[in-house]
Amino acid sequence: MxxxxxxxxxxxxxxxxxxxxxxxxxxxxxxxxxxxxxxxxxVEVRARDGTLLRAFPVEDxxxxxxxxxxxxxxxxxxxxxxxxxxxxxxxxxxxxxxxxxxxxxxxxxxxxxxxxxxxxxxxxxxxxxxxxxxxxxxxxxxxxxxxxxxxxxxxxxxxxxxxxxxxxxxxxxxxxxxxxxxxxxxxxxxxxxxxxxxxxxxxxxxxxxxxxxxxxxxxxxxxxxxLGLAAGNRQPDIPRALRTIPQDAPHLAAMLRRDRPAALRHDTTIDAQLQRNMQELARRIIWGQERGVSAAIMVADHTTGEILAHVGSPVFASKDGALGFVDMTAAKRSPGSTLKPLVYGLAFDEGLVHPDTLINDAPVSFGGYAPQNFDGQFRGMLTVRDALTLSLNIPPVLLTHELGPTRLMAGLRRAGSRPQLPSGKAGLAVALGGVGMSLHDLAQLYAGIAQGGQARPLKVLSEASDETATRFMSDVAAWQVSHILSGIAPPKGSAATAGQIAYKTGTSYGHRDAWAVGFDGRHVVGVWLGRPDGTPVPGVFGGALAAPALFEAFGRISSERAPLALPPKDALIVGTAELPEQLRQFHSRDAIFAVGPDRPVVAFPPDGAVLRRSGFGVPLKLRAGALPLTVLVNGLPVITHLRARDAVLALDAEGFTRISVIDARGRSASVEIRLD
Structure with missing residues (x-):
């Protein structure tokens, strides 16, 4: 009162x-x-449709x-x-x-x-x-x-x-x-x-x-x-809980607040629902993994350059030793084999090779640097296409040796990436991941490949102006790389079919990082798994962990896949035998291939032989080489674990055929014949 x-x-x-x-x-x-x-x-961070993604409280x-x-x-x-x-x-x-x-x-x-x-x-x-x-x-x-x-x-x-x-x-x-x-x-x-x-x-x-x-x-x-509004109306229940204000895209929100401290509102290109889907996927893919394992996912529309989802870690907290406050989309890590597509694309542009050029996957040394394949085996002579599909290490190092490591670094920078060299000087190991790259860098690189070799900086703010695209690879080379990557078989259990998504996996030295990056006709997706502190995760492989997550991410974007680009009109689409002579087989300038007196030799048929088709196949006679032997025809294995030095190959197709043999120590020999 x-x-x-x-x-x-x-x-x-x-x-x-x-x-x-x-x-x-x-x-x-x-x-x-x-x-x-x-x-x-x-301070508010909003999605592309105005939905609140995250907010920072005021005083108290x-x-x-x-x-x-x-x-x-x-x-x-x-x-x-x-x-x-x-x-x-x-x-x-x-x-x-x-x-x-x-x-x-x-x-x-x-x-x-x-x-x-x-x-x-x-x-x-x-x-x-x-x-x-x-x-x-x-x-x-x-x-x-x-x-x-x-x-x-x-x-x-x-x-x-x-x-x-x-x-x-x-x-x-x-x-x-x-x-x-x-x-x-x-x-x-x-x-x-x-x-x-x-x-x-x-x-x-x-x-x-x-x-x-x-x-x-x-x-x-x-x-x-x-107010006279209650007559005869049964009112809904009173809300019984105070809802949590949206806390999505926390790493991105923190970055924007740090970079634009005066802004009260950040309008982003993020798709709110897709962001939540990717956050849930990141939490799911680390379920059951060892303590401290984290994950990061980035999704962008490569036709516009807009980032649609940005997941720096599954949980924005240092839970179970995973250091969830660290934004792993921005952390510089070894990208493993994910740079190989750029190596091949630049080599295509330089006229060093064509997808169907033969290249020797055999022991090699460059002044003491002797790269090895992931499984320790060597495949001998095979096509560049197969070398990239199988993610072999020797061929891209051979090509980087010809291009020069500085050319590869320049290509990365022109693609919009910001690579970091641990030693400050680029060497041949860059081709196999010997450089610091972030998930954002890789998404930027693959978006440029998807756009025909033109890089446009990925953006996350809706008001950011469109920047002029920078060409780092020809449209033909970009299509050739994309076509090869799209032929890699999807992970087991994936709903996608071969040819829908061009992708590449990678595993860094010591099993510290597992990567998968890919694109269809519209979206580019990058996935990383590992420990933020850089300690190894025994048994982690890009193909086994990151690739299934990549394809699941595409499935969560849409059940329909935007088709990949068609080949440019001036793309040379022929087999090895129809290539210009200088492109049929790659010859390194000064690489030293390992040789020995007991290396395998194809005694029959001789190189360059012209044989008549008999309907009974082509006899194969070999000398030396450590048993068992593997025989390849046009880069594909047709006989494995051969413990004799003669065989009959079921060949009867007219035209040129490349026959290769690899012994148990990885040494190889090959011949090219023609059947009339």
């Missing part, structure tokens, strides 16, 4: 001043020192979101004014008649029947965080309310109420309340939701739905009854 008495007293004083001392009242109001009306609001951990009247459900605004302040648009900040009515009713009935505070007075109280029980406090609120009305528009005053009204706990403002209690933005509220948001600010803790559901329901009902 003390507050009502104060209201009556102050109202009487103001009425007298208004009637007998208007000038004094105006001077008194004009001299009012207003509290700050510009308040800190949460409160969630207060920027909001305006035109962003709020207009039914809610009408209900709020009708319930709290019917004469809001008529009074000048203080409704004297409402104060007198409230006081008279309180005296008559012995209790508070209706309040006398206007919305503007409530704003004054919220801005100053002041009480209302004393005469001095009430007078101060009225003075501030009158001053606010002189200096702000009605909508600006409503904006302040919508921004500061308390809704329980750390929730402040109607937008934070709508997200926290209903999980949605406040521009489309039901009558019941609007009524609850009108009732809560009057007693935010006593009416908190999660703690005092009965009180919240009763308060909501009173609002609806007074």
């Amino acid at each position: 003390r507050g009502i008495a104060a209201c009556l007293t102050v109202a009487t004083v103001l009425l007298w001043l208004a009637a007998h001392g208007r000038d004094r009242l105006d001077i008194w109001v004009a001299q009012t020192t207003l509290p700050p009306v510009l308040s800190e609001v949460a 951990g409160r969630m207060r979101f920027a909001v305006r009247v035109d962003q709020t459900d207009q039914q809610f605004i009408k209900m709020l004014i009708a319930y709290e302040d019917k004469r809001f648009y008529q009074h000048g900040g203080v409704d004297l008649w409402a104060l007198l009515r409230a006081g008279t009713q309180a005296v008559r009935y012995g209790e508070v029947v209706s309040g006398g505070s206007t919305l503007t007075m409530q704003v004054a109280r919220l801005l100053e965080n002041s009480g209302t029980g004393s005469m001095a406090g009430k007078l101060r609120q009225m003075r501030v309310a009158l001053a606010l009305e002189q200096r702000l528009s009605k909508d600006e005053i409503l904006n302040l109420y919508l921004l500061h009204a308390p809704y329980g706990g750390a929730v402040e403002g109607v937008r934070a309340a709508s997200l926290a209690w209903f999980g949605k933005e406040p521009h489309r509220l039901t009558q019941a939701e609007a009524a609850l948001l009108i009732a809560l600010p009057q007693a935010p803790e006593a009416r908190r739905p999660d703690r005092q559901p009965a009180a919240a329901n009763a308060a909501r009902s009173r609002v609806l009854e007074r």
Whole structure:
């Protein structure tokens, strides 16, 4: 009753001043020192459709979101004014008649029947965080309310109420309340939701739905009854839990806040639903893995350069030793075999090889550097296409030796990547992953290959301008690489078929990183698995772990695959025998291949022989070589574990044929014949 008495007293004083001392009242109001009306609001990171991805709280951990009247459900605004302040648009900040009515009713009935505070007075109280029980406090609120009305528009005053009204706990403002209690933005509220948001600010803790559901329901009902909206309507249940404000794309949000500290809102190209799908996939693919294993996923639309999903770790916390706060889309790690497509693409452009050029996968040394294949075996003479498909190590090192490591590094930089060299100097090992690359770098590189050899920087901010594309590979070479990668068989159990997705896997030295990067006609996806601290994960392979995750990611993007690009009109699509002579077989300038007196030799048929087709096949006679032997025809194995030095090959097709043999020590020999 003390507050009502104060209201009556102050109202009487103001009425007298208004009637007998208007000038004094105006001077008194004009001299009012207003509290700050510009308040800190949460920094927001939003998806491409405006959906809130993540928000950073203001002081004391409160969630207060920027909001305006035109962003709020207009039914809610009408209900709020009708319930709290019917004469809001008529009074000048203080409704004297409402104060007198409230006081008279309180005296008559012995209790508070209706309040006398206007919305503007409530704003004054919220801005100053002041009480209302004393005469001095009430007078101060009225003075501030009158001053606010002189200096702000009605909508600006409503904006302040919508921004500061308390809704329980750390929730402040109607937008934070709508997200926290209903999980949605406040521009489309039901009558019941609007009524609850009108009732809560009057007693935010006593009416908190999660703690005092009965009180919240009763308060909501009173609002609806007074507004004549409750008749015969059964209202939905009161929300029983305070929802968590969206916390998606945490690594990306932290990066944007760090890079643009003055921005209150970051509008991104992220697809909100796809982001959540990829976050769930990252959590799933590490399930059952050893302690400390993390994962990262990036998805982009390579036709526009827009990043659609950015997952730096499965959980944004240092859980189970996984260092989840580390953004593994940006961490520089050894990319393993994922750079081989660039090596081959540059070699195609330089005219060193063609996809059907024969290249020798045999022991080789470059001044003491002797690369080995992953399985320790050697395949002998085979096509470049097969060398990339099988991810062999010797052929790309041979090509990098011809190109020069600095050419490969320049190609990476032109593709938009930012490689880091541990020693500061590029060597042949770069071809096999001896350079620091991030998942973002690899997604950038593969997006450029998908776009016909043109690199356009991937972007995550919607307002970022489109940059001019930089060519780092010809469209023919890019298509040749894509065509080879699309022929790699999908992982077992994948719904995709060969030819739909061009992809490559990689495993770094010591099983520290497992990679898979690929693209279809529209999207590029990159997946990384490993430990953020760089310690090995025994048994981790890109093909076994990252590739299935890559194909699942594509499946979550869409069940339909955008077709890969068609071959450019000037692409040379012929077999080995039809290639120009200088492209039929690659010869390194000064690579030293291992030789020995007992290396295998094809005694028959001799190299260059022209044989007549007999219908009985072609006899094969071999000399030397450690048993067992493997025989390949045009790069494909036709006999394995051969423990004799003669055999008959089922050959009867007209034209050129390459016959290769590899012994148990990886040494090889080959001949090319023609059948007429």
